[in-house]
Amino acid sequence: MEIKISVNVNGKDYVREVEPRTLLVHFLRDTLRLTGTHIGCDTSSCGACTIHVDGVAVKSCTMLAVQADGCTVTTIEGLAQGAELHPLQEGFKECHGLQCGFCTPGMIMTAADLLAKNPSPSESEIRHGLEGNFCRCTGYHNIVKAVQYAAEKMSNEVSA
């Protein structure tokens, strides 16, 4: 039996009927057509499907859409302000933080949660904070640099 849920995704309210077994990542990708959130391992290991629910990073392949009823969701599509990239998106571009790009949406969403809790993390804190996200291309080095780039830019924006 389908259940009616209301979810605010990237600032927009959606009311939809979903089967209880629908995973949140399928709701986002297939129902709302927000395909920026990727499905990697589908076993809550790789972090490619990371989004924010009520402001914290979660793996949307391990959450049911019905669990997000009444919640505020942010996906990778919700980070940029119009044409202006989020500092993390800019950091990944400037520091070559991606190669194939498959893990990037999840990396950026987890990094955004990290920077919200810890605006100036050390290199080791960044690596520890991203331990739930796998990248098979870069060796992580430039991802760490991208997060450092964003941390610095965001702290300048705050102090400016």
Add this chain to the structure above:
Amino acid sequence: MIPHSFDYKRASSVEEAIEILQNGSYAKVLGGGHSLVPALKLRLNAPDTLVDVTRIESLKGIGIEDGTLVIGAANTHHEIATSADVQNTLSFLAKGASAIGDVQVRNKGTIGGSIAHADPSADWPALLLAADASIVIQGADGTKTVSAQDFFTGFFSTILEETDIITQIRIPIPPEGTKSTYQKFVQPASRFAIVGCAAVKEPSGATRVAFAGVSDYAFRDEAVESASSSGASAEEAASKAAEGVSIMSDHYASEDYRKHLAKVYARRALVEVS
């Protein structure tokens, strides 16, 4: 991977949740879902109803009551890891919570869900055994409190009945000067413990040592405890670890290797609390 079809009900009180559990032909409690949802996706389990208990207010909240640290069953690992009450009274539980999975898992997974699932490689069972915690359970016939030692009964098994809900975890705050630690050898992809050793040593010398990941379920190692409590060195006490228990073996670690790791991690833990 898509789970089998089920009905979803969100309970607003523990009583309502119990009523739904009683009425479903096969109903399961949904906490953070970080054990149950993967099992549903793999179709290892196919309940006809899920009862979401995570929005029941009485299951949330961390505080101190008369020398006891009280943690609501629906509190997430992250909430516990970052709670000042936990950090100030039983910091090894906060550190243990921060070693569970990764940040996304800790943001969603709950302590009640973890102990109800009783994965042999999960961290909470060993942490709660070493902390001498009690678990408060509400069921159709009322409320009872059981020690962590009586709660875990086997491989993914606990004393919970089908219509029981864990409401609280209660942990006595140990005397001033007690030292505690959790030492974990982590499986790098899942971040479950291949071996985890929790140890608590009170100023009197009394020591509690519990393992995750070693046997079918978390257990207190009485041989190590009695050696350490009666003054044996960390090395000597740790050499007695994981003897006389059945030891798990999988493609991450053989039986011999796990047993070796149990002794290594027991020594590290005991050195830390001596």
